[in-house]
Amino acid sequence: MFDSRKIVVATMHHKEQVLLPLFEKEWNMLGICTTDLNTDLFGTFTGEIERQHNPIETARQKCLKAMDLTNVDLAIASEGSFGPHPTLFFVPADEEWLVLIDQKNGFEWIHRELSTETNYNSKIISEESELLDFAKQSLFPSHALILKGESSNMTFKGICDSKELIDKFKLILQKEGRVQVETDMRAMYNPTRMNVIQMAGQKLIQKLKSYCPSCTHPGFGVSRAVAGLPCEICGFPTASTLKYIESCSRCSFENEIPQPHGKSFESAMYCDLCNP
Numbered sequence: 001m002f003d004s005r006k007i008v009v010a011t012m013h014h015k016e017q018v019l020l021p022l023f024e025k026e027w028n029m030l031g032i033c034t035t036d037l038n039t040d041l042f043g044t045f046t047g048e049i050e051r052q053h054n055p056i057e058t059a060r061q062k063c064l065k066a067m068d069l070t071n072v073d074l075a076i077a078s079e080g081s082f083g084p085h086p087t088l089f090f091v092p093a094d095e096e097w098l099v100l101i102d103q104k105n106g107f108e109w110i111h112r113e114l115s116t117e118t119n120y121n122s123k124i125i126s127e128e129s130e131l132l133d134f135a136k137q138s139l140f141p142s143h144a145l146i147l148k149g150e151s152s153n154m155t156f157k158g159i160c161d162s163k164e165l166i167d168k169f170k171l172i173l174q175k176e177g178r179v180q181v182e183t184d185m186r187a188m189y190n191p192t193r194m195n196v197i198q199m200a201g202q203k204l205i206q207k208l209k210s211y212c213p214s215c216t217h218p219g220f221g222v223s224r225a226v227a228g229l230p231c232e233i234c235g236f237p238t239a240s241t242l243k244y245i246e247s248c249s250r251c252s253f254e255n256e257i258p259q260p261h262g263k264s265f266e267s268a269m270y271c272d273l274c275n276p
Contacts, residue, residue, distance in 0.1 A: 005027070007029045008076075009033060009077070043058060055095070060099050062099075093120075095114050107249065107250070119139050119143055123182075143191060147172055214248060214253035217249070220248050223246065230265055234271065
């Protein structure tokens, strides 16, 4: 299905650097990029343009636009979201969604990668020492920063130079008294995020090499987790994963996978009854 085909990566933030080599190596594909695709129109991390759709639909729209611009019938796009981890509430997380659309055969595959490997952070500061501490924690200058005014439209993105960082900080501080500093989460300015996207691409390829036991369609893999691992003391279902469901996007065949770590019970500390 994939051998020697053209594939376009729907990005303007250089994600093709980590995604194309994977597909070119696995299926001898020819990678295509387009300079005409402005993915900022689908939403920006800094809020100038709000994302109108959920991450999956946003990535899907990127694919469709890239295929329209290049006349290529196979496209891949990613969309990332950043915030607290859904279960490790005080740990920041990077949630990356990959969408691969094959217009020639009429199929779509989706992969979600949730990682705590991220430097995602934001802070309101008023002292240069706070800025330098934030920069060090955020892996600056290999990872870029963003400086914003709270009440004005002053926004400086992609800052990778120490002198520019200090100069822009002082400029905003002089006008507003406080500055918002953020990690720049655009892939080309964030190697840690780029690594997560690469990992997502590797896992998507492994999924595509797994075939449905019922209809042999590629992409058979885990589609959802089912909570309910019982508490070790009272037996009440907890929010921890009980099992995973593998499914086929073509024929809807499903298969259950037991709890991946071999656990039959969850610690009472995660039970809403024993530890409310």
